[in-house]
Amino acid sequence: MVRLTTTSYVVLGLLGLRGPSTSYDLKRAVGHSVGYFWPFPHAQLYSEPRRLAEAGLLDVTTENGGRRRQTFSLTEEGRRALQEWLAVPETEPMQVRDVAELKLFFSELASDEDILSLAREQVRQHQERLTTYESMQERFGSVDSLASRLIPLELGIAMERAALEFWQNLAARMEQPDQPRGAAE
Amino acid sequence: MVRLTTTSYVVLGLLGLRGPSTSYDLKRAVGHSVGYFWPFPHAQLYSEPRRLAEAGLLDVTTENGGRRRQTFSLTEEGRRALQEWLAVPETEPMQVRDVAELKLFFSELASDEDILSLAREQVRQHQERLTTYESMQERFGSVDSLASRLIPLELGIAMERAALEFWQNLAARMEQPDQPRGAAE
DNA sequence: GGTCACATAGTATGAAACATAACGTCCGTA
DNA sequence: TACGGACGTTATGTTTCATACTATGTGACC
Structure with a gap:
């Protein structure tokens, strides 16, 4: 029996939501849905279904005639x-991987200016993504059948907001260096 | 020239913060610091320094006599x-990987009870982690030299809080199914 | 002084994930 | 008909991850 990883379940889940699909269909579907919060390279959307098919979890129909596609x-x-x-x-705990956070962890080794511009850049980035997410919510919010698929987006938005506030706050603190120091506050 | 990945910089950064260390030292250091927000298996803390040493970014001192250690x-x-x-x-954008969020995305394929118990479990998990983080903050908050290392923890806490609120909210919405439906709100 | 448990220290291995480049095929258009 | 571009797929090498295994030193207790 093959081991099923999260990747496997994404494939299974997408096929469950969409019905029979080719790898390319999955690739596009990922592009404008789960891809936003669970990115993975398209090559896996070709290899993983094969694995699953071998394990008997998927059926494969090969269209011969014209372009080969399964x-x-x-x-x-x-x-x-x-x-x-x-x-x-x-x-399984939620994992946040954020290189900016890492740099912040090592901030003792960097200059204050470096950290300040890091923070400012993060503010920009998070603002931008927040805007993107919110416009997605508006655009698809009216399509009733998609409503439940938008719920995870709320979480994404909440996370972005939290991150944005954090970096804004940090930048503000650093801009007035006459404040009391320390992490707690 | 070798490619430097984020892993590489974690190793470089830890050596920068701690000074000369063995792989084992790094392993322990990771355990109670970066490991909380950038987990990786200890085997990499043996192989990565070797790579970096070969690339000339690290010096190696082998202690012969007694236990072999570098x-x-x-x-x-x-x-x-x-x-x-x-x-x-x-x-590089912050990445959130959360299997629970994925399950929620596929919730159309699951029963309401499944999703409700998912939400409740998430509430428990996030509450627990939040408590852990907050107690860490208290415990180390007084150690002045560590203050700057605690800043990323604030971000972690903010994220946990946002996630907690989201799942609490979702659970609450599901517990009174007579509410207006839809993702936005 | 033996042996047991436990912390310390490092290695090995294979699978899965990731990034990227290359390959091939169809279609419109000029 | 030849070209560019969108459509699909495969290949490749590296990095990451998980897990299990090996081995050494230390203290405690019998």
């Missing part, structure tokens, strides 16, 4: 695996 | 590489 769809077993996964309340 | 320290070149990295205002 359509994947969930087997009963695949659907079951997906549902079992969904039914387990996740305990 | 102490690594920054070379001038290593310190320079680190400082150059720190001086670049990061544009």
Whole structure:
């Protein structure tokens, strides 16, 4: 039995939401949905379905005639695996990977100016992403069938807002260096 | 010239903060610092310093006599590489990887009960982590020399709080299903 | 003084993830 | 018909990750 990773479940899940799809379909679907909060390289959307098909979780239909392309769809077993996964309340902790945060951790080794411009750049970046997310919410918010797919976006927005506030705050603190120092406050 | 990855800079940075250290020292240091927000397996703390040493960014001192152990320290070149990295205002976007969020994205395929218990479990998890982080902040907050190292923790706390609120909110919404539906709100 | 548990210290291995480049095919248009 | 560009797919090498294994020193207790 193959090991199912998170990648596997993304593929299974997308096939569950969309019905039978080719790798290319999945690639595009990822591009404007999960891709926003769980990025992965398109090459995996070709190799992973093959793995899953070998494991009996997907069916493959090869269209011969014209361009070679394979359509994947969930087997009963695949659907079951997906549902079992969904039914387990996740305990894997959320992970935040942020290179800027790392640089901040090492800030003792950098100059104050470096850290200040880091903070300012982060403010810009987070503002921009927040705008993007919020406009996505507006654009798709009216499409009723997509409503539940937009809920995770709320979380993304909340995270962006939290990060934005943090960096704004930090920049502000650094701009008036006559303040009391220390991390707690 | 070797490619320097984020992992490389974590090693360089830790050596910068701590001074000459063995892989094992680094491993422990990671355990109670960066490891909280940038986890990686200890095996890399053995292989990565070797790579960096070969590239001339680290010096190696082998203690012969007793247990074999190697102490690594920054070379001038290593310190320079680190400082150059720190001086670049990061544009790499923050990444949040949260399997629970993924499950939520696929929630159309799951039952309401599944999602509700997912949300409740998330609330528990985030509450717990928030408590851990806050107690860390208290414990180390008084140690003046560590103050700047605690700043990233604030960000971690802010993120945890945002996530906690989101899941609490979601759970609350689901517990009274007579509410108006939709993602925006 | 032996042996047990435990912290210390390092290595090995294989799978999965990631980035990127290269490859091929179809279609419109000039 | 030849070219550019969008459409699809594969290949490749590296990095990361997880896990298990090996081995050494230390103190405690019998």
